[in-house]
Structure formats: C-alpha cells, structure tokens
Amino acid sequence: MSVIVWSAVGSLAAWLWLLLGQGFFWRTDVRLPPGREPAPDDWPTVCAVVPARDEAGVLGESLPSLLAQDYPGRAEVFLIDDGSVDGTGALARELAHRHGGLPLTVDSPGEPPAGWTGKLWAVRHGIALARARAPEYLLLTDADIAHAPDSLRRLVASARTGGFDAVSLMARLRVESAWERLVVPAFVYFFAQLYPFRWVGRRGGRTAAAAGGCVLLRAEAAERARIPESIRQAVIDDVALARAVKGGGGHIWLGLAERVDSVRPYPRLSDLWQMVSRSAYAQLRHQPLLLLGTVAGLALVYLAPPLALIAGAAAGDAAAALAGALAWLVMAATYVPMLRYYRQPRWLAPLLPFTAALYLLMTVDSAVRHYRGRGAAWKGRTYARPDAAPEEG
Structure with a gap:
C-alpha cells in the first residue's frame, strides 16, 4: 500500500x-440543564465580576443586559477597569445611570504586579470587593458578553439543582463577516473536541474546562481552589480555573449557551488570527x-x-x-x-x-x-x- x-x-x-x-464531542445538545428555582425567599446572593480593559466599543451592548437581570435575589455588579485608556470606567457609570437595574460598582486595581496577568489581577480585585457582600455565588463574565434577562436566574437554578460548584456557558460568538463564518464555528468545534462537554460534567472525571465569558462559581469553591491566586499566570485562565476547581473536589459543568452572546466583532482574518495565536x-x-x-x-x-x-x-x-x-x-x-x-x-x-x-x-x-x-x-x-x-x- x-x-x-x-x-x-x-x-x-x-x-x-x-x-x-x-x-x-460533535453533538451540540449539551445545553444549560433545567433547574428547579429556589423558593422566593431562598435566592442566594450573587456578585458579578467583570474585568474590562479598553472595552468602550462593546460595553454599550453588554453591560446594560447584565444590569437588567430579573434575578429575584440580591445581586450586584463589579466592573473592574483594568487600566483602560478609552473611557471604559466612565462609560460604565454612565450606562448604569442611564439604564438603572442592578447596583454597579466601578473600581480599578492598578497595574498588575509581576507574576499576574492583567485579567486575573482585575478578577482578584473584583472578588475581594464582592466578599464584603458575602455572596454564595460569583458570576465571572467578560465585558463583551450580553446576557438574556433570565440568564442569571437560570444559571443559579441549574447550579443549585445539579449541585455544581461551577456552571459555565460557552457564549455564542458573533458570526457575521465571511471570515467569522469560516473560522468561529470551528473554534468552538475544536474546543469541544479537546474538552468534550459530556466528560467535563462527570464527577471524578479528569477532563476539566470552562468558557471564561460566563462562569457561575460557588464562592466557597473559589476559596477552596484559591481562585484566582492559584492560576494568576495562566493565559488560558478559564481552563485553568476549571482544573483548579475540579482538582479541589468540585463538580463542574460546561455547555453551549442559548441566550448568552459575545458582541465582540472579528471582521478580519487578522483579528481572528490574533485571538487564536496569542494563546495557542x-x-x-x-x-x-x-x-x-x-x-x-x-x-x-x-x-x-x-x-x-x-x-x-x-x-x-x-x-x-x-x-x-x-x-x-x-x-x-x-x-x-x-x-x-x-x-x-x-x-x-x-x-x-x-x-x-x-x-x-x-x-x-x-x-x-x-x-x-x-x-x-x-x-x-x-x-x-x-x-x-x-x-x-
């Protein structure tokens, strides 16, 4: 032959x-598991932490959707301005004033020290601020992610019903330009091939992954896994977070989103190339x-x-x-x-x-x-x- x-x-x-x-891995039916909603007086406190660096171009589409969550319990948003030079912090305050909704705190941690990536330094600062509210859950979400109004309540209901320490949704990425249509679905396809979603959700299994754009994390699990200190240098921080939580005995789940979307455009091949090559x-x-x-x-x-x-x-x-x-x-x-x-x-x-x-x-x-x-x-x-x-x- x-x-x-x-x-x-x-x-x-x-x-x-x-x-x-x-x-x-090729099946796309791993979606957010249905969850029984808590009683009206039993919704846990949730703090959303949003690291943001020069995100003024997308914040107008994403932040109002997070502030508009119809969550029945107590929820608050912490947007951490990671040294932006495009007015991200000021725009966030303006959007909160204009749209109302959940309480918003905008703060900045300053430049990250040696040994930290900027995003995880911002996440650390946001979690530190959130701890004063004693939340049961932390929602780690990116500044380019738009959430449907019921996103938070469905995440919490699924986490509680399933006993998950982390529930992560792979946000639906934008596919409008020709290059996005060619490259973006394949990006998620390859990711699922590396980390089959069904294996991620297995108790005791070794496969661990998350999608950093949307992770609901139990605060106790974050402390047990020393998040984010234990992964402070990780460029692929979402997978590192999942491994840390699962390595600490946590139960995690990852699936495709239905109503959580990335609004960040990648119109040119060079944009997509940079997205992949920076961490491959x-x-x-x-x-x-x-x-x-x-x-x-x-x-x-x-x-x-x-x-x-x-x-x-x-x-x-x-x-x-x-x-x-x-x-x-x-x-x-x-x-x-x-x-x-x-x-x-x-x-x-x-x-x-x-x-x-x-x-x-x-x-x-x-x-x-x-x-x-x-x-x-x-x-x-x-x-x-x-x-x-x-x-x-």
Whole structure:
C-alpha cells in the first residue's frame, strides 16, 4: 500500500474513533440543564465580576443586559477597569445611570504586579470587593458578553439543582463577516473536541474546562481552589480555573449557551488570527514536542483526507481516493451540528480542512511569537513566558 493510502486509512480510523470515542464531542445538545428555582425567599446572593480593559466599543451592548437581570435575589455588579485608556470606567457609570437595574460598582486595581496577568489581577480585585457582600455565588463574565434577562436566574437554578460548584456557558460568538463564518464555528468545534462537554460534567472525571465569558462559581469553591491566586499566570485562565476547581473536589459543568452572546466583532482574518495565536502555544504548555505532535495530528486528521482523495483520483488509486473520501465525509458530518447551532449553511462543512490549515498556521505562529519574546500579547500587554494551565489530575 502506498503512503497516500496509509495516510488516508489512518485518517479514516482516527475519524471513526473521534466519532464514537471522544465523548460525542460533535453533538451540540449539551445545553444549560433545567433547574428547579429556589423558593422566593431562598435566592442566594450573587456578585458579578467583570474585568474590562479598553472595552468602550462593546460595553454599550453588554453591560446594560447584565444590569437588567430579573434575578429575584440580591445581586450586584463589579466592573473592574483594568487600566483602560478609552473611557471604559466612565462609560460604565454612565450606562448604569442611564439604564438603572442592578447596583454597579466601578473600581480599578492598578497595574498588575509581576507574576499576574492583567485579567486575573482585575478578577482578584473584583472578588475581594464582592466578599464584603458575602455572596454564595460569583458570576465571572467578560465585558463583551450580553446576557438574556433570565440568564442569571437560570444559571443559579441549574447550579443549585445539579449541585455544581461551577456552571459555565460557552457564549455564542458573533458570526457575521465571511471570515467569522469560516473560522468561529470551528473554534468552538475544536474546543469541544479537546474538552468534550459530556466528560467535563462527570464527577471524578479528569477532563476539566470552562468558557471564561460566563462562569457561575460557588464562592466557597473559589476559596477552596484559591481562585484566582492559584492560576494568576495562566493565559488560558478559564481552563485553568476549571482544573483548579475540579482538582479541589468540585463538580463542574460546561455547555453551549442559548441566550448568552459575545458582541465582540472579528471582521478580519487578522483579528481572528490574533485571538487564536496569542494563546495557542500556551495550550501546548510551550512544549516543542507537543507542537510537532499537534501539527502532525492536524495534518493527518484534517488535511490528509482531501489530499488523498485528490491524489488518488489523479493517480488512479481507488483505495486512496475512497479512504480519503470516507474520512472527509465523516469529518464534514461531525461539523454539521456546530454549523447548525451557529445557523450557518451546511456547505461550509467540507471546507473544514481549509479552516484547520489556518488553525495549524496560527498555532505555529503562536510558537514563533513565543520564541521571539512576544508571547501572548493582548491590548498593549505582552506576557513573554506565561505559564500554561495546570496539569490535569
């Protein structure tokens, strides 16, 4: 058998295993579990902590939705201005004055000390302020996340009914530009492939992940896991948070959001490239061998099928063409549910190898930036050698 045939067969075998043995990652039915709402006088106190750095462009769409929560219990919002230069803090106060709703506190912690990322330093400050209210839960949410009016009450009801220490929703990202349609659904698809949502929710399981845009965290679990001090250098802070909570014996849950949306636009490929490349190598713990394995794996699993089909058809190698076609078919079929979730046309599914090639290049670029000393750059800050998320288990 030729190398092309072996590659195609290997890819097909990998896809059959991914289809059946990777926690059914491709299914999109892991949504917020229904929860029984507490009695009218038993709703716990919740404090929302919103780290924000130069977010004036999106705050007008996101913050009013958080302030407008129809939560029956006591809730308060702490927006922590992380050294913004675009008037984020002033705009937040203006929006609160204009729209009303939940009480809002705007404060700033100053520049982060060595060993802290800016976001986690801001989260630390927000949690410290929130502790004065003795909340049972903390809602950690980003400044670009818009919440439906019942978002908080559903999160709390699900957490209480399910006994979860952390409930996280993968916010529905914006898909309006051509590049967003091509890249964004694949981003969530790849994330679910790495961290199957069904495995995340297993008690005693090793898989741990969260989506940093929306995490309802029990305050006691945060203290037990020393959040955020224990993950203060993590660039991929949401996964690090989940691992810390689960490592401390906590029960966590992660699923796709229905009415929690990111309003941040990524209209150009360069915007999406920056989003992925700033943390991709940190995900690989800055290990060259893991990088090589990832590149080889992406090539075999995503690029080999179309190449085998084309090469096999051109060379008259029916076995290579058939194996490549079947692997490509399975790949595309597993991508369709995510496209449906994002309300995108199914004809985008066969383009997944092209999108995977982009992600491969973004990952390599992330490593190149790291070794050039630029590391993870975000809004004027560069973390040259950020620590990767803690090991599982």
